[in-house]
Amino acid sequence: MNPQLAQIESLLVPNSHQSSPSIEFIPQLYYALHQLKKDPNSSTNSLDAATLSIRHRLKQCKAHLAENDECRELLSQTPAEWDKTLTQRQNHLDSKREVFRALEQQVQQL
Amino acid sequence: MSLNTIHKSSGPDRSVSAENPLKKAQIYNDICEYEETLSRLVASVDRFHPDIQAVKDLIEADRKLSESLKSLPKYDEIDARVKKLDQEHEEADKKTARILETLTACHDQLNSLPMLEQIEFERATMLKQREKVFTNVLLDYAMKLAKFTHVPPTFDKGTVGPNNFVWPAEDAMRRGMLAIASLRASGNDVPPELITQDKNNQEESGEVHEEATAPTEEVRLEARRPSFEFDSTRIKEPQDEKHDDDIDLDLDLFNSEEF
Numbered sequence: 471m472n473p474q475l476a477q478i479e480s481l482l483v484p485n486s487h488q489s490s491p492s493i494e495f496i497p498q499l500y501y502a503l504h505q506l507k508k509d510p511n512s513s514t515n516s517l518d519a520a521t522l523s524i525r526h527r528l529k530q531c532k533a534h535l536a537e538n539d540e541c542r543e544l545l546s547q548t549p550a551e552w553d554k555t556l557t558q559r560q561n562h563l564d565s566k567r568e569v570f571r572a573l574e575q576q577v578q579q580l
Numbered sequence: 581m582s583l584n585t586i587h588k589s590s591g592p593d594r595s596v597s598a599e600n601p602l603k604k605a606q607i608y609n610d611i612c613e614y615e616e617t618l619s620r621l622v623a624s625v626d627r628f629h630p631d632i633q634a635v636k637d638l639i640e641a642d643r644k645l646s647e648s649l650k651s652l653p654k655y656d657e658i659d660a661r662v663k664k665l666d667q668e669h670e671e672a673d674k675k676t677a678r679i680l681e682t683l684t685a686c687h688d689q690l691n692s693l694p695m696l697e698q699i700e701f702e703r704a705t706m707l708k709q710r711e712k713v714f715t716n717v718l719l720d721y722a723m724k725l726a727k728f729t730h731v732p733p734t735f736d737k738g739t740v741g742p743n744n745f746v747w748p749a750e751d752a753m754r755r756g757m758l759a760i761a762s763l764r765a766s767g768n769d770v771p772p773e774l775i776t777q778d779k780n781n782q783e784e785s786g787e788v789h790e791e792a793t794a795p796t797e798e799v800r801l802e803a804r805r806p807s808f809e810f811d812s813t814r815i816k817e818p819q820d821e822k823h824d825d826d827i828d829l830d831l832d833l834f835n836s837e838e839f
Binding site: 471472475478479482483495496499503506510516517518521524525528529531532535536542543544545546547548549552556559560562563566567570573 | 601602606607608611612614619621622628639642649651654659661665672675676679
């Protein structure tokens with residue numbers, strides 16, 4: 471996979487073969503809310519502190535997208551738009567090859 | 581980068597996407613929405629008034645972000661196709677440049693060659709030159725033929741008069757400067773009265789030429805210096821031999837090496 475995309479995936483999606491496996495956001499939030507409900511007066515239980523890692527990973531991902539031009543350009547279009555663009559480029563390439571074939575035939579006829 | 585080139589060559593969306601391509605990235609918008617919803621939920625919980633709607637929005641944002649993340653393999657496939665197309669375009673462009681260089685070299689080479697019309701004109705000119713027969717060649721050939729040919733027996737000499745020749749008549753040549761010069765060159769033994777007589781004869785030649793009769797011509801020939809004759813029986817005197825050497829004009833037309 472593209473290294474840029476792989477890094478985004480590693481930041482947001484749990485990956486089992488990593489040394490420190492990531493945790494999905496919803497279960498982590500549910501667990502934090504559960505701890506807060508169980509002991510609402512505890513000073514150590516804070517949803518802000520519990521979701522700090524989630525927000526940190528989201529910021530890392532945003533920074534990565536903002537800094538990486540190639541990744542930003544790739545993700546700036548939807549797959550459907552990319553299909554149209556690539557089809558146009560393929561047609562352009564085919565027209566170039568057709569010109570080469572026509573030129574080759576003309577040279578052979580000389 | 582390959583994507584930069586694609587983006588530059590893309591259609592009318594190029595300016596819009598170049599202004600803020602991050603806004604067009606769906607996954608970036610999903611992350612921003614996730615952050616906002618999470619912040620709203622944390623704030624409501626910290627105020628001990630949990631916002632249920634924030635929880636629902638967070639679940640919806642999580643679903644959208646998961647959908648966006650599921651499309652990453654598609655983007656990876658697109659990236660591979662883009663790189664492959666970039667490589668093929670680059671090869672095609674290199675091939676085009678190589679072909680154009682070759683065509684330019686061929687064009688210059690063809691321009692350096694002479695034009696077909698010029699070649700045909702030069703060939704026609706050379707053929708016309710070959711068709712012409714030069715005078716010196718014709719005269720050389722005539723001189724060769726003259727050594728072994730005679731006047732045709734049916735040719736009537738009387739039909740061609742001296743007036744029809746392009747060269748002067750023989751008697752005119754005898755009265756000319758060349759004859760007088762030859763007389764002077766032959767020696768001082770020629771009496772001056774003979775020369776004066778010759779001059780008188782020249783003056784009278786116009787009248788005598790038409791009224792010439794056989795007896796008068798004989799008398800005049802006797803008075804004049806005898807013509808040069810190629811008579812082998814004549815006994816040459818030493819003085820005559822010297823004179824012959826002086827007037828040798830290399831008239832031996834026969835060249836044995838040519839045959």
